[in-house]
Amino acid sequence: MRTVLKWFALVVAVLAVPAVGAAVAALSAFGALYSPGPDRPVPAAAPPGHDPAKPTAVVVVGDRGAVVSDTLAPYEILAATGRFNVYTVAPHREPKPLTGGLDLLPDLSFADLATRLGAKAPDLVVVPALPDVGEPSTEPVKTWLRAQAAHGAKLLSVCNGGGVLASTGLLDGRLATAHWLKLDAFAGDYPAVHWVRGQRFVDDGDVVTTAGILSGIDGTLHWVERLAGRAVAADVAKAVGWTRYGTAVPVHPPASMPDAAAIVNAAFRWQPDEIGVLLADGVGEIELASVFDTEGQSLSSRTLAVSADGAPIRSRHGLTFVPRAALAAADLDRLLVPGATRGVTPPPGGPAPEYVHDRPGFAYDTAVSALSRRTDVATARWTAKVLELPVDGVVFEGRAWPWLPTALPIALVLLGAAAIVVVRRVRAPRAGRRPS
Numbered sequence: 001m002r003t004v005l006k007w008f009a010l011v012v013a014v015l016a017v018p019a020v021g022a023a024v025a026a027l028s029a030f031g032a033l034y035s036p037g038p039d040r041p042v043p044a045a046a047p048p049g050h051d052p053a054k055p056t057a058v059v060v061v062g063d064r065g066a067v068v069s070d071t072l073a074p075y076e077i078l079a080a081t082g083r084f085n086v087y088t089v090a091p092h093r094e095p096k097p098l099t100g101g102l103d104l105l106p107d108l109s110f111a112d113l114a115t116r117l118g119a120k121a122p123d124l125v126v127v128p129a130l131p132d133v134g135e136p137s138t139e140p141v142k143t144w145l146r147a148q149a150a151h152g153a154k155l156l157s158v159c160n161g162g163g164v165l166a167s168t169g170l171l172d173g174r175l176a177t178a179h180w181l182k183l184d185a186f187a188g189d190y191p192a193v194h195w196v197r198g199q200r201f202v203d204d205g206d207v208v209t210t211a212g213i214l215s216g217i218d219g220t221l222h223w224v225e226r227l228a229g230r231a232v233a234a235d236v237a238k239a240v241g242w243t244r245y246g247t248a249v250p251v252h253p254p255a256s257m258p259d260a261a262a263i264v265n266a267a268f269r270w271q272p273d274e275i276g277v278l279l280a281d282g283v284g285e286i287e288l289a290s291v292f293d294t295e296g297q298s299l300s301s302r303t304l305a306v307s308a309d310g311a312p313i314r315s316r317h318g319l320t321f322v323p324r325a326a327l328a329a330a331d332l333d334r335l336l337v338p339g340a341t342r343g344v345t346p347p348p349g350g351p352a353p354e355y356v357h358d359r360p361g362f363a364y365d366t367a368v369s370a371l372s373r374r375t376d377v378a379t380a381r382w383t384a385k386v387l388e389l390p391v392d393g394v395v396f397e398g399r400a401w402p403w404l405p406t407a408l409p410i411a412l413v414l415l416g417a418a419a420i421v422v423v424r425r426v427r428a429p430r431a432g433r434r435p436s
Contacts (some may be wrong), residue, residue: 156208295336
């Protein structure tokens with residue numbers, strides 16, 4: 001028995017280093033997605049003008065941020081139609097971290113929006129996934145959502161924004177959906193909701209809920225179709241490059257845990273690349289989201305929003321983003337440039353710019369393809385799955401698997417086993433040795 005216990009203890013000792021390292025790295029990888037930025041001056045408000053003849057759509061962001069694609073893809077689609085007043089709103093007007101570290105300065109606070117609309121609620125409220133769903137910090141958003149619904153606002157939840165709506169009670173007794181990674185948990189947390197699997201979106205009258213991340217595009221186009229007509233929806237789908245409008249887009253099957261590539265990236269990339277993402281005036285909101293979400297969901301890197309001089313920028317449809325550093329002051333391993341910007345001059349000794357959208361196609365198709373070249377195909381396929389991105393438009397290139405991070409735990413186990421063998425041999429009595 002002592003021998004068995006001794007060997008068990010040795011095995012535990014050998015596995016302890018990679019196990020502890022994996023736990024710390026995984027927590028860091030997931031925590032980095034919503035890490036807040038440094039304190040910076042808040043630029044003056046510059047929301048778009050208001051046309052009382054148009055319906056108003058708002059995308060709400062919580063105090064702790066939101067998922068970048070859930071927020072920006074619906075925003076660009078609604079804004080690009082030209083048929084809506086479109087605003088981003090939050091409990092307070094201060095920079096909010098979108099996943100990957102893209103800090104959005106909302107157009108309006110809840111109080112500002114009330115001043116602009118008077119007693120009227122927005123016609124459509126878009127609810128993205130929030131990092132703190134079910135926690136007390138979401139109470140301002142939940143209270144506001146209940147009030148808007150009570151005054152007739154139509155609702156669209158994107159991805160795990162379904163959990164946010166469920167936590168308000170507004171989905172009780174309704175059909176709804178959410179990301180396949182969270183449906184089981186939501187079914188346990190919110191049993192009064194009739195959760196639906198296998199659909200990109202679920203229309204339950206004045207509430208539409210969508211499945212994983214980019215299913216929000218389908219749900220937004222569905223609301224555009226209902227509010228402005230099918231021709232408008234088709235035109236804006238074409239404008240943003242979403243060729244799948246009007247087709248039966250498949251939903252990825254559920255899984256009880258992340259793919260092996262995701263586990264390896266989260267747990268054993270102990271020094272992930274620091275990737276700068278250059279913000280420039282006029283960049284498309286979906287283009288921005290495609291870079292930050294592709295890199296963030298891959299769990300293979302850390303992204304840092306930079307601008308040429310560290311100043312805020314305005315996107316194609318007027319959103320304000322506050323970078324976390326100036327390009328010259330950032331210590332980067334790589335520099336990604338989203339959108340149509342070209343001719344970027346890196347600082348002395350800095351990495352050469354990589355133009356993510358240098359190929360035709362939907363912004364996410366191009367970004368995931370670039371990820372496969374930079375990392376590996378398995379990581380890129382996992383990322384597409386999490387994003388709910390159909391892969392028919394993605395060109396997968398590069399290595400098949402993340403071999404280097406995979407080798408790390410194997411090397412640590414072998415080194416630990418070798419150390420144990422050496423120690424046992426040193427301590428073992430030499431054959432034939434007699435005490436003097």
